[in-house]
Structure formats: structure tokens, C-alpha cells
Amino acid sequence: MFPARFDYHRATTVDDALRLLGEHPGAKLLAGGHSLIPMMKLRLAMPEVLIDVGRVSELKGIEREEGKIYVGALTTHAELAASEVLAAHCPILAEAASKIADPAVRNKGTIGGNVAHADPASDLPAVLVATGAVIHLKGRRQRQVKAADFFTGLLATDLGEDEILTRIEIPDLHGRSGHAGSAYLKYEHPASGYAICGAAAVVKKNADGTCAAASLALNGVSATPFDAARVCRELIGAPLDDAVIRQAVNDHLHVGDPLSDVYASGLYRAELAKVYGRRALRLARDRAR
Numbered sequence: 001m002f003p004a005r006f007d008y009h010r011a012t013t014v015d016d017a018l019r020l021l022g023e024h025p026g027a028k029l030l031a032g033g034h035s036l037i038p039m040m041k042l043r044l045a046m047p048e049v050l051i052d053v054g055r056v057s058e059l060k061g062i063e064r065e066e067g068k069i070y071v072g073a074l075t076t077h078a079e080l081a082a083s084e085v086l087a088a089h090c091p092i093l094a095e096a097a098s099k100i101a102d103p104a105v106r107n108k109g110t111i112g113g114n115v116a117h118a119d120p121a122s123d124l125p126a127v128l129v130a131t132g133a134v135i136h137l138k139g140r141r142q143r144q145v146k147a148a149d150f151f152t153g154l155l156a157t158d159l160g161e162d163e164i165l166t167r168i169e170i171p172d173l174h175g176r177s178g179h180a181g182s183a184y185l186k187y188e189h190p191a192s193g194y195a196i197c198g199a200a201a202v203v204k205k206n207a208d209g210t211c212a213a214a215s216l217a218l219n220g221v222s223a224t225p226f227d228a229a230r231v232c233r234e235l236i237g238a239p240l241d242d243a244v245i246r247q248a249v250n251d252h253l254h255v256g257d258p259l260s261d262v263y264a265s266g267l268y269r270a271e272l273a274k275v276y277g278r279r280a281l282r283l284a285r286d287r288a289r
């Protein structure tokens, strides 16, 4: 399959990319190309203009500043998986990135493209919701959107046509306020590696072992990352033993209108959400100190 004809521009800076977006309404940004190009080949996307941001150096890199981690939009999944900063301060993001597809996809796919594309089966959106990440956008002005508010529907986000996702801000999970445990688990499609169900959990314990804070988000089961906040509210202050986690998940993790396709029915996905939600919470608990 060949894509429809398009014009190609290579941006050198973020401002250059914004200028090109302004000059070419309907243009698409090109990062790793691992979602956009297949969509174009299938003619599910037919942009007349592509603006390649793949060499914009200011969009690259992972930094830690004042208790926060900043990940540039062009950071590849392989770079996330190998990052020492993430291993020390947000291991769940590295863990999820290491589970994406295969080395070829991880070497080209970027966190910005993954998040902007908002495939419900992608791994990173649920991790960003569970960690309380903030998405930084630049257009005519700069703005920041909580990951929990960024994903608005199937392949749909709050990103404007004239905006670029520049970086993602993530709280330090192992900072001064304690060492949160975190875990990302997924039941993956055997061919693509995409999540049929993925679960991202973050758990903080009090000194007596009870739950100080928890978050759980799932992907693959609904159009946008499913925030299991009701389960987590139930856990606060409770002893984090297996029975308590099981009860909270059974009673409060109900995915309304789950996705359904040839790989897995809605009923099956809703059940997977409970199984993987439970397992991720238990593993995050075991990793918390």
C-alpha cells in the first residue's frame, strides 16, 4: 500500500514547526512515523503536508529538576527503557516502554507520538494517568494539561491542530515524600505487542504498612485510559493485604462499555481489567518502601 501524495517539510526548531503548522492548516507532525505512516498507507490518514520534527533537538532528552522529571516528546521508547533517571525516579515508565512491541518499534517510536496518537491499546497513556503526569503543549501560547484530562476519546486528545506536544512532566516517585512502589503489567496481543489490557499502579505505604496513596489506570479496555480511582479511594488507610486488594477491585473496578473486537470481547476485557488491576496493585505494593 502506498500513501496518498503529500508535501514534506523538515522543521529545525519547535518555533519553525509551529510556523509550518500555521502555514499549512491540516498538516501532520511526523515523529517516529510508526503510527502515522501505517495510517497513511491504509489511507486512514491523508494529510497533504507532513512536518518532520524528528531532528528537533530541543524535543529530546530526559531531565530531573526540583523533584520532577521532564521527558522530551521525541524521546524514544528504547531511551525511556534504558534511562537511569527513570530507573531511579519513575521506573514504571521505563518498565512500560520496555514492553512495547519489539526493538525496531522501540528504537523509532516516541513518547510524544505515542501520547498524541492516543491509541487505546498503547502502553504509555495509562502510565501517565497513574503517575499524575502533566502534558506540556506549545502553540500560540504554552499550556499544560493533566494526563487524566488529555485523552478525550478513541484516538482523540485535547491537542489543538496548531499545537506541538513538547514534553511530559512526571512526579518523582522516589522523592522526599517517600518511595512509592509502581508496576506496569499487560496482557498483550501476540503479534503486535499492543495491550489487550494493561494496568499501571502506583502505591505509597504508611510506616505501619497501610495504604497512604494509590492510583491505578488501565489501557486497552476503554477508549481512553480507565482511571480506577474508586478502587484506590477504597484502599486509602487500609492494610494492603491480598484480600483487601481483591475486595476493592471486585467491588469497584467496573469498566462501563468496554472495548470489544475480534481479539477480545468486552466481557473478557472487563474481566482482564480486574485480574491485571489486582496483580499490578499487588506488585506495586511489594515494591513500595
Ligand SMILES: Cc1cc2nc3c(=O)[nH]c(=O)nc-3n(C[C@H](O)[C@H](O)[C@H](O)COP(=O)(O)OP(=O)(O)OC[C@H]3O[C@@H](n4cnc5c(N)ncnc54)[C@H](O)[C@@H]3O)c2cc1C
Pocket: 028, 029, 030, 031, 032, 033, 034, 035, 036, 037, 038, 053, 073, 074, 077, 099, 100, 101, 102, 105, 108, 109, 110, 111, 112, 113, 114, 115, 116, 117, 121, 122, 123, 124, 159, 163, 164, 165, 166, 192, 193, 194, 195
Ligand atoms: C508493529 C507495531 C507495534 C506496536 N506496538 C506497540 C505496543 O505494544 N505498545 C505501544 O504503546 N505502542 C505500540 N506501537 C506504537 C509505537 O510505539 C509508537 O508509539 C507510535 O507509533 C507513535 O509514535 P511515533 O513517534 O511513531 O509517532 P508518529 O507515527 O510519527 O505520529 C503519531 C501521531 O502523533 C502526532 N505527533 C507526533 N509527535 C507529536 C508531537 N511532538 N506533538 C504533537 N503531535 C505529535 C503525529 O502528527 C501523528 O498524528 C506499535 C507500532 C507498530 C508499528
